[in-house]
Amino acid sequence: MVIRQVKEKQWKHVYNQITTYGGTAPLSLQFDIEINCNGVDYIFKVQPERKRKIIALQAMSVFPDGKEIDTKNYHLIEDNLMLSALLETIIYQGAGKRRP
Numbered sequence: 001m002v003i004r005q006v007k008e009k010q011w012k013h014v015y016n017q018i019t020t021y022g023g024t025a026p027l028s029l030q031f032d033i034e035i036n037c038n039g040v041d042y043i044f045k046v047q048p049e050r051k052r053k054i055i056a057l058q059a060m061s062v063f064p065d066g067k068e069i070d071t072k073n074y075h076l077i078e079d080n081l082m083l084s085a086l087l088e089t090i091i092y093q094g095a096g097k098r099r100p
Helices: 008-021 080-093
Strands: 002-005 031-037 040-049 053-064 072-077
Touching: 002 080, 008 031, 008 040, 008 080, 031 080, 040 080, 053 080
Parallel strands: none
Antiparallel strands: 002 053, 031 040, 040 053, 053 072
């Protein structure tokens, strides 16, 4: 888990990006955002908090399963440096899913 406080002048844009591009379950405070970074798809789970803070809860890399069509494998990202990098991507580039 990684926590960042966003600058006041950036907060509205970052919050709007998260709520626009992130999916959420009913009664859940976390948003799932799909990100493509260096050709790898990620599902990034974040939670906006009070005082302009964003918590990066976890991330999973998603890749096709070679055995069956339209099946996927998931790998949990346990490295806090990677969580931090994905969070910085959300803060500084927006939450829209981008392809190279």
